[in-house]
Amino acid sequence: MNGSNARLKLGLSYAILIVLTIVSLYPALWIVLSSLKEGNSLYSETLIPRSFTFEHYRELFRSTKYPIWFMNTLKIATLSTVLGTFLLLLTSYAVSRFRFAGRRFSLNALLVLQMFPGFMAMIAVYVVLNTVGLLNSHLALVLVYSSGAIVTNVFVAKGFFDTVPGSLEEAARIDGASHLTVFFRIMVPLAKPMLTYASLMIFNGCFVDFIFADLVLRSEDQRTLAVGLYKMVNQRNSTEFTLFASGAVLVALPVMTLFLVLQRNLVDGLTAGASKG
């Protein structure tokens, strides 16, 4: 192959990569810098502000209910992740490992449930929660998120269990282990990568949901971060942009850290979910 041609191609590839890097990092960079600049307007003469200030972060904690929202979100997301992952584990294990009457029906039902737009049932969930008096409570969100977590992740999880050879359990069963022992001592440890992936997805989903949480949580003290931030943008977007910027940075940070730390599991999970359906 022609040497100079190859070098040109390589140079071009690097150039494209650098452009892509700028494009993919620019929004994050811009919002971080915006959160540090003085004043409160969206407009900025330079990308890098002339002087830096942490005032907006201080204000976030002083004049909004940010700390309360943060604790609310953490509580809801953690509880939903634990409960949702547990229920997901039970469901996917059962439909993957056992052949019982009604199994095919359950699988088909789960498949059908996934296909309805989530918002469609929102009004109904609202009425149900209203009937049982759970409106404006965090418990309601935890219950609904956990139930949704089963439906959205069950096929990925089932696909994972399908790949675990049945001989493992048979050996344990012959040695006299009960179903429960097999489940907790063999299957759960094996499923760790899948569980990490699923729980990260569930956690992220709860962390950023601003639609359903807004519908259910009626008072400002009960709000979650996503709802609070969304309201902030909608109500005082143009006037207090830098405040929003600092809020956005603080919401994105924990999730981003989790994602980047767990990158390995994430990639495995995505790939597994894709090839196994």
Place this chain on the structure above:
Amino acid sequence: MRKPTAGALLSALFMGLGQLYHGQWMKGILFLAVGIGFLGGAAALDLPDYLRGLWTLGDQPSGLVKVGKLTQMVEGDHSIFLLIKGLMALLAVLLAAALYAACIRDAYKTGLQREEGRKVRSFGQTLRAINQRNFAYVVLLLPAVFILFLTVLPLVFSILLAFTNYADPNLPPANLVDWVGFANFVKLVSLKVWSDTFFGVLLWTVVWAAIATVTTYVGGILVAVLIHQPRIRFKAFWRTVMIVPFAIPSLISLLVMRNMFNNKFGPINDMLRMIGIEGVPWLTNPMWAKATLMIVNMWIGIPITMILAFGILTTIPRDLYEAAEVDGAGSYQKFRRITLPMMLFATAPVLIMQFAGNINNFNVIYLMTDGGPVNTHYQYAGHTDLLVTWLYKLALDQAQYSFASVIGIVIFLMIASLSIWSYRRTRSYKEEDMIV
């Protein structure tokens, strides 16, 4: 009478009697207790009234009624509560019926055992048998309750709404809601105010889903191929950088982007102004808004395809490329003839699921444009509204609940036909029976 028939008949007469007849005291008493509990509960809660309410949706709206000489506010039937309570009652009845059937079947089977002269199972043995043979049911009990009440019930309720006239201005408690059959579906396609919006939004939804899927798919593969070239160094670095958009919650990145594309003050137009291009209407002109949405969607969607593509690229044998090079193929031909076909083969189901996902891509549209700019020919929708954002507006802003449900059913039908077609081809659905 034969023992199985007698047992079954007794259990049919009342839950648990058959078991008692077979001498299974503990089990019989349990069934009996459940039966009495259900009947008692049903009587105490006026279960038949609820079921009737599901049928009629109420006879008397709230309103002013003349009582003698006085006009009083009388609380009437609230159709929506009647509907949801009726559904709960129906669910309870169905569960009870299933248990009832299981009880009769059990009494019959135990009868058969007795006839064959085998010993009847003790209660302890029954429990152990459940743990052995029906472990799946035990495990599934809790998730099933969750899904039934928090997913299935609301969904059935919403589907039923499509067949009622529950839409502003016909709202309870002042009005009663009624069953109207397929009238809403007919209105949506034949009544001009609705049909114009419906077909317009439907067309844009399909166009959007197709373009959004193809751009992110091809884009993701191209980025992966670019980084995967043998001569590129610092692969892990480039890869991590490209994953960043995926790690930022889309709620945040979209809200940030909305400001970036702001006509007057956003940094993008600011930069363009510096090179002499004045005020591109990124989000305020219908055509530009659609293009902006595609670009933003690529920013968000490309990393996912890229991650998938990396996994597959490593599995494509190197000698394929070497053979192609010997035959004189260039980079484009190698991509077009080897990489893309291999990729398509491995990720066809994903492609279809991404298409389905883009039909429901609520966040990008809602957070960037909220369906805008306004389209005056549309009923409660803007130029960039997808079916799913239109559904949201219809239900939450306009109180057009029945129409929102119809749209939901339409979306379901689109996704369902796509998914059934693709899911049947995936491995975890076609179960290779590995055990049992």
